[in-house]
Amino acid sequence: MGVVNDARAADRAPKQDRSRATRQRLLEAAVACLAERGWTGSTVSVVAERAGVSRGAAQHHFPTREDLFTAAVEYVAEQRSHALRALFPQGAADRAELVAAVVDLYTGPLFRAALHLWVAASHEEQLGPRVTELEARVGRETHRLTVELLGADETRPGVRETVQGFLDMARGLGLANLLTDDRARRERVVAQWTRVLDRELR
């Protein structure tokens, strides 16, 4: 009996790994697809093909289009948070580097994908409540992480709002980068606001 169970467990493990890998491929393909084609161009079929997965397998993992794309944005947001934390394992030694890394969260394909999802959610009923909830969750996590990495003391009056305003600015910089390569201007703005943040958080 024990031998049979062990063999079954061994058989199950790689199956779970394969399933997890498939899921991950679908999530990454979904974010890339959203970023490039927007919500109207992003369907489960298009993502399945891009991920090299059958449509049936895709629907096994994500029964609806809304499931797939909200899960995708959440997954990639978590990956980005982990990556940001990994960049600064002891907190941020250099505040300018950290500020630049946080702003970078808002200028890549993840932000672009999230933006398409938000905008679609503002007039698509099935998407609205789910994306609102997702945005709140990801927003809280980004705020928490930024406060921690900046070493900001939120018990001091104004510090919480200073960090929030900085994250709003990062989001606005992401939007300004949507249609044009805004890097040169952005670097000057970020350099100046790093000085401002330094003074405010001291």
Next chain:
Amino acid sequence: MGVVNDARAADRAPKQDRSRATRQRLLEAAVACLAERGWTGSTVSVVAERAGVSRGAAQHHFPTREDLFTAAVEYVAEQRSHALRALFPQGAADRAELVAAVVDLYTGPLFRAALHLWVAASHEEQLGPRVTELEARVGRETHRLTVELLGADETRPGVRETVQGFLDMARGLGLANLLTDDRARRERVVAQWTRVLDRELR
């Protein structure tokens, strides 16, 4: 002859007024439609019906869908600039009031409409270059007006980037208001950043 010409001129004037009024109704309906339904839901027919204008008359004013919606966003942006300037005819006496008024530019239907247009332009070929150009023009004008109303001295190092960062923050606050009523949080952030701007621009 003089009498006939005068009569024709008198006849032309109300015609031009009517034409201008029709154009204006179309532009306002187009922005409202974009804000509510997004780019996919916004067609010339839908706007014409909303404005109470025939489809033919709408196409006489705006031969293509792109013409109509880019003109609409530009028109409403200009209206908003005029309104902002009219609010502060002698420049801004109270900086907090001005900061709040500038942030308001980014939380109403115009910003929502512009956002839909930008996002659509990021993956619609016919729209891309036109919206990029429009965004640059409106952005420059808003920057110029904000500098003027804030009485900011851009010859001082960092001042230009401070104002730019503030406008990026306003844009980010607009985005945060897309799916939820973010007013309470926004007011706290704006109050804090008014203090920061005061210190930086002094």
